[in-house]
Structures are given as C-alpha cells and as structure tokens.
Amino acid sequence: MNPREDLKTLLDNLAAQRDELLVQAHLARLEAQEEWQQLEKRLSELREKAGTAAEIGGDTARELLATAKLAGDEILRGYERLRKNL
Numbered sequence: 815m816n817p818r819e820d821l822k823t824l825l826d827n828l829a830a831q832r833d834e835l836l837v838q839a840h841l842a843r844l845e846a847q848e849e850w851q852q853l854e855k856r857l858s859e860l861r862e863k864a865g866t867a868a869e870i871g872g873d874t875a876r877e878l879l880a881t882a883k884l885a886g887d888e889i890l891r892g893y894e895r896l897r898k899n900l
Contacts (some may be wrong), residue, residue, distance in 0.1 A: 846896055853892045860885050 815823070860882055867878035 834861075842899065846899060849892060849896060853889055856885060856889050856892075862890065 855859075863878055864880050867875045867882065870878070
C-alpha cells in the first residue's frame with residue numbers, strides 16, 4: 815500500500831468506529847431513559863405505600879415498612895446502575 819491508501823484506510827476505519835459508537839451511545843441513552851422512568855414509577859409507588867403505612871399503624875404498617883425498605887433498596891441499586899453507566 816502507498817501512504818495515500820494507508821491514510822484512506824485509517825480514515826475509513828475511524829469513521830466506521832465513530833458511527834458504531836454513536837449508535838451504541840444512542841441505544842445506551844434510550845436504555846437509561848427507560849430505566850429512569852421505571853425507577854421514577856417505583857419511587858412514586860413507594861411514596862404512596864409509605865403514606866398508607868403511616869395511616870394504618872400496627873403489624874400491617876410494619877409489614878408495609880419491610881416491603882417498602884426492600885423496594886427502596888432496589889430503587890437505590892437502580893440509581894447506582896445508572897450512575898455507574900454515566
């Protein structure tokens with residue numbers, strides 16, 4: 815190969831990698847948005863349950879609190895996954 819062909823090959827390879835990265839970044843952004851929306855929905859549901867638990871009291875409230883804590887931990891792990899992928 816001559817230098818001109820080498821340069822063209824290099825530029826073609828760089829363009830192909832750039833295009834692939836753009837597609838991957840776009841897909842990652844869509845996945846992150848979808849996960850964010852799911853986490854927001856779960857957080858909203860958790861807030862609702864927390865309000866109900868505060869009104870009920872007793873054993874039922876303790877059960878709701880335990881369930882809420884598990885849900886909260888899952889939401890927190892979801893936020894950590896998102897943060898890690900940024």
